[in-house]
Amino acid sequence: MSTPIAYFLLVSAALFTIGTVGVMVRKNALLIFMSIELQLNGVNLALVAFSRMHGNLVGQALTFFSMVVAAAEVVVGLAIIVFVFRRRRTANVDDLSVLRW
């Protein structure tokens, strides 16, 4: 392939950045979660790109594990959101501000 690896990495960086900003800016818990998924995907892309650059499959293996962990994390996280929603009737993260001064 003839595309420089750096471009893939830049795309990955951009996705990561957008995900980060999304975590900061959105108030709905689900949307925050989706932004986190975006971040993870950016990272996965970078890993695969590096794997291609170095000529071994270590990066791809890591990506595999990353996906597994992301899946588990999504499961637990969504369960928590559902639980909190049941108690508080809100998915707005700003409403969960009891632990303050």
Next chain:
Amino acid sequence: MLDLVWLVPALPLAGFAANLFFGRRLGRAAGWLASLLMGASFVVAVLVARDLLGLPTEERVHILHLFDWIEVGSFRVGADLRVDPLSLTMILVVTAVGSLIHIYSIGYMQGDPRFGRFFAYLNLFCAFMLTLVLAENLLFLYLGWEGVGLCSYLLIGFWFERTAAANAAKKAFVTTRIGDTFMLIGISLVFLRLGSLDLSTVLAPEIAGVQPSGVFTILALLLFAGAIGKSAQIPLHVWLPDAMEGPTPVSALIHAATMVTAGVYLVVRMHLFFEISGVALTVVLVVGLVTAVYAGLTALAQDDIKRVLAYSTISQLGFMFLAAGLEAYAAAIVMLAAHAAYKALLFLSAGSVMHGMGDETDLKLMGGLRRPMPWTAGMMAIGALALSGVIGLSGYFAKDAILAIASEEGKALVYWVGVFAAFLSALYIGRLVVLAFLGEARSERARHAHESPAIMLVPLGVLAVGAVALGALALDKETGLLPALLGPVLGELEVGTAGLPEPALIVLSQVVAFGGLLLAWFVYGGRIDWLALRARVSSLYRFLNRGMYVDDLYGALVVAPGKAGSAFLAYVVDLRIVDRAVNGTGAAIQRLARVGRRVQTGLVRTYALAFLLGAVALLAYVGSRI
């Protein structure tokens, strides 16, 4: 037996411990236990005396080393006891009078809720006093010195619920402290200059050459300062009249017979220093003389029976210092012993009077008590006669000897002032007896007075015998017991030839004594309205009654500035500055926290922002390094 002399202070100390821990359980037996131990101490003292007198005159010094007390480098002080004729005389006086007063107290303090503690304190006091007089080195002596001061404080303020008593105890302690501080400086200087604190070393005749006489002046005066405090001489006498707030047995034991005489003992013991100095001797003489006259005058204007006796004590102590100043040390000790007997007798009789009058002390409200209280009246009369120096009684032998020596020394002024002081003492004690016992009852209490129980009267009787009999110890240089005993220790009494012949002296002293008594009977016996007389010279009366305003002077010069200083420190420095600093620090932290806690917004996204900020910063830092 000489080696068992440590029992003399140890027995009352054991009594203190026993009464301290088991006093409440013992109840009335606490008093008997304490008295028994004092009596045992007296017996031991007698046995020690027998052993010591068995020795030839030159060898009558026995040092007993109990244990090593302080060992710091080259500074070694042991707990050493010294038995010689002087300390022997002192322990006999203290244990004898002490035992009698213990027995008297069983009756006097009956019913008091802290009965056991009283006897614990009394025993402790006797233990310390005996340590003081038996001490072989100055530091051990100082231990006893401080100890008796402490016990004096505890006993004056025994009824501490009464503000007056608590204040009097405080005043006593603080005033004697001033003297004690000078004394401690003196003791330190003794060690620094003379290299040792042991009496054997320091009082050896060779010591005179070690330092110039000026040093000895300073040492003597510093030690005398301690004596001034403890023996209530001018200017540190102000605590003794107030100390009468304590129970009467305390006044009798501590403030008449024993503690106040510690100063006399000290001067007599260290007389070598005073003699080397010369100046110090004169100071002692003057202080004693002035105090004797001052106190005699003041005693005339007191209406409180105990205060009359308090000022009388001050005056008599002045006489003893007068004797010391004349280098008549044996005479001073004889007077000490005689005074112990008759002053204790007077105080205990006064206690008996108060007991019968329901604790009333105002002489104006007494009168005619000879009828309901004949025994007490008789005892008190004997004590009064002894104090006046009537011939045949112990007081005569003591006082007369002192005056005789004054006349022989050619100190005419001293002699005549001393005679005047003796006249005053007869006058005031006559006044006391007349107002209390003669005439008619002047109040309801006096009409319904009753005699005291036997347990209080018996010690009085024994003391009365002593007041009379101690004359036998007499002071005549040839036939007297005591001077012979004390001579080797204290130096021979000097005899001069200038002055009045002896019969004339005797006659004059008796004229003075009886004159004073008769004048008292004339003025206060009911013929003259002495209260009206007093009203006419009211400013003079007030002047004398208030102790020539010395107390007020001290109050203005020392106490008021001290209180002002304390108030300043407490309310300005402590309250405003220190508290404000502490509270201010706390408030500042609170303010800081109030601002700082706003970081905890409780919003997850703020925290996430913080994470990101940190991550970015970290990345930048790492990136800049590569």
Next chain:
Amino acid sequence: MSADQIVFWVFAPISIGSAIAMLFQRNAVHAALFLIVNLFTIAVFYLVLDAPFLFAVQIIVYAGAIMVLFLFVIMLLGVDREEVLTERVWWQRPAAILLGVGVFAELFFAIRAGVGFATEGAEAFAETANRGGNPQALSRVLFRDYLFPFEATSVLLIVAAIAAMMLAHRRRRAITLAEQEAEGVGLLEPEVVP
């Protein structure tokens, strides 16, 4: 222009564009759909980068399972919930954007310094790394070099499943939101905590 270059330059803008679009959606379902588009583009990138196995896994697991799970939960919580626009902490958005820019700048410089814009992929990737096919080669790596982490992740999945079940377990009898509202029974009162 070779084939992979064309693919790259077509899908890169789609990827980034869908990500940004996801950010700006008010409606949660729309955002989820944009995310799915993004996940698809990433799968295409995997393909371009000679990782066909991951391409498949990405579509099946990520876009297929995880996003469907997301959509379920969005439905459960109510699709018509709109987000409040005003911010409690006024400096949140500007700071986030600023920091985002900062992150991207740092990554850019890192890439430039570490990799460089000229480097291309390793030569003869298909013969060396992907020998015998990508799944075979990947399994060689997974089951030999990284066997222990592999087993650990299986445990992780079980744990996650159990945790989710425990968290979501209702103590009372199962009752849906709709049934609640129909009965008018406030089994679960909204708790307003100050």
